[in-house]
Amino acid sequence: MQAIQIIQAEHSKLWRLATTINTVAEEIDAGGALTPEFFDAVFDYIESFVDQSHHPKEDDYLFRLLRQRTDQAAQLLSQLEADHRGGPDTLKSLRQSLGRARNGELAQFTNALRDYTEGLKKHIRTEERDLIPLAKEALTADDWQEINRAFLDNQDPLFGEHAKEEFRELYHRIAALAPESVGLGGHSSGELKPGAAPRVDLLLKVSGLESSYGRIKALKGIDFEVRRGETVALVGANGAGKTTFLRALSGVQPMGAGSIHFDGRDISKLRSDLRMRAGICQCPEGRQVFGPLSIDDNLRLGAYTQPKSQVAGDLEKIFSMFPILKEKRRLPAGTLSGGQQQMLAIGRALMGRPKLLLLDEPSMGLAPLLVEEVFNVVKTLKSEGMTIILAEQNAFAALAIADRGYVMETGTITLSGTGQELISNEQVRAAYLGM
Ligand SMILES: Nc1ncnc2c1ncn2[C@@H]1O[C@H](COP(=O)(O)OP(=O)(O)OP(=O)(O)O)[C@@H](O)[C@H]1O
Numbered sequence: 001m002q003a004i005q006i007i008q009a010e011h012s013k014l015w016r017l018a019t020t021i022n023t024v025a026e027e028i029d030a031g032g033a034l035t036p037e038f039f040d041a042v043f044d045y046i047e048s049f050v051d052q053s054h055h056p057k058e059d060d061y062l063f064r065l066l067r068q069r070t071d072q073a074a075q076l077l078s079q080l081e082a083d084h085r086g087g088p089d090t091l092k093s094l095r096q097s098l099g100r101a102r103n104g105e106l107a108q109f110t111n112a113l114r115d116y117t118e119g120l121k122k123h124i125r126t127e128e129r130d131l132i133p134l135a136k137e138a139l140t141a142d143d144w145q146e147i148n149r150a151f152l153d154n155q156d157p158l159f160g161e162h163a164k165e166e167f168r169e170l171y172h173r174i175a176a177l178a179p180e181s182v183g184l185g186g187h188s189s190g191e192l193k194p195g196a197a198p199r200v201d202l203l204l205k206v207s208g209l210e211s212s213y214g215r216i217k218a219l220k221g222i223d224f225e226v227r228r229g230e231t232v233a234l235v236g237a238n239g240a241g242k243t244t245f246l247r248a249l250s251g252v253q254p255m256g257a258g259s260i261h262f263d264g265r266d267i268s269k270l271r272s273d274l275r276m277r278a279g280i281c282q283c284p285e286g287r288q289v290f291g292p293l294s295i296d297d298n299l300r301l302g303a304y305t306q307p308k309s310q311v312a313g314d315l316e317k318i319f320s321m322f323p324i325l326k327e328k329r330r331l332p333a334g335t336l337s338g339g340q341q342q343m344l345a346i347g348r349a350l351m352g353r354p355k356l357l358l359l360d361e362p363s364m365g366l367a368p369l370l371v372e373e374v375f376n377v378v379k380t381l382k383s384e385g386m387t388i389i390l391a392e393q394n395a396f397a398a399l400a401i402a403d404r405g406y407v408m409e410t411g412t413i414t415l416s417g418t419g420q421e422l423i424s425n426e427q428v429r430a431a432y433l434g435m
């Protein structure tokens, strides 16, 4: 039932958006500034994605077929369809209310926002709690085939392989334009352009890797492979050993046994700076930007193993990906918001021209909207052909964008497979996805 997965992914995305809208509304009530361009972006997204795509697909396929199969659904469906029909008008009045808010009528606007998000959340809850279970019971395999086809045709902006670029771009704008407390607090939507990913040979091969802290063995013989152009997720609970593994790869954590082959040679005994020069660049857990140094200097530090001649050009590339960093380039990194610091940390790693990019929990501690934005960045890098290891506690999101994944438990790899295989795996669902 791929359609159900897509609908649920779309729901969780809308839920995050609703949460974000509420936070911003509260800030406005508490005297914060109104950011009209953020709300314009939100309304544009809702209009084109929710009202013109998500709802019509539900109406035309899921609801229509369900109505044919069972009488039980009639009342429920009428209510949900009425919500859908009301969508465009609600949005129109929200836009008008935003217009009045620009002239100072803030309280009415924030109240209207809260009414809207409350309605949206109620609608999502009804679909998840009542409609979907009923549909699972009543619909036939043929029905699902038809519904799946409709939903796969136009998949979720973040998690779908056939993502519609415009939805993704619109959503991306929301994070860029949102106030700093919940977004990146920038003024531009950036230019994150996808390309083709070459997928050929093995870039990294780790065999029997062990590593210890004193007498505690944190890694107990890890076998791990990454092909060129792949995004590989490493998921596992707190203390599983994800960070230790990434640090062992970049050479800052000593290894007790095993071997690491990278880009055609054995680097097991290579110093960390030489591994970086060879193309293993790590974006560390907790970002670890240098607070007192300017954004510019933080990025330049990422290029310390690179020839000076290419630094200026590479800086511009990073700035075109993350316009907010360009705007603030002379300011101390410590003045950036959490989300911006994460972009800086990723940018700094990219300045080393990685052949293999190691991302350690890039979504940690970020506002919900930015969690999504970070995964968008990873997705874009992936589409440009970057090879990535993504360590995450946020297992679902990581596996959803990964080609393959490994599950780590107390220093051991317990499962591996494609991202989709792991997402569908009962054990993984129970342990990490809360399903
Ligand atoms: N500096 C250290 N000294 C001693 N033990 C450590 C140290 N760092 C980590 N450990 C231990 O090694 C094990 C693996 O930790 P690690 O940080 O690699 O896990 P993780 O999967 O990255 O966890 P998290 O999701 O919390 O980041 C844990 O048992 C942890 O307590």
Ligand SMILES: [Mg+2]
Residues within 6 Å of the ligand: 242, 243, 244, 285, 360, 361
């Ligand atoms: Mg960690």
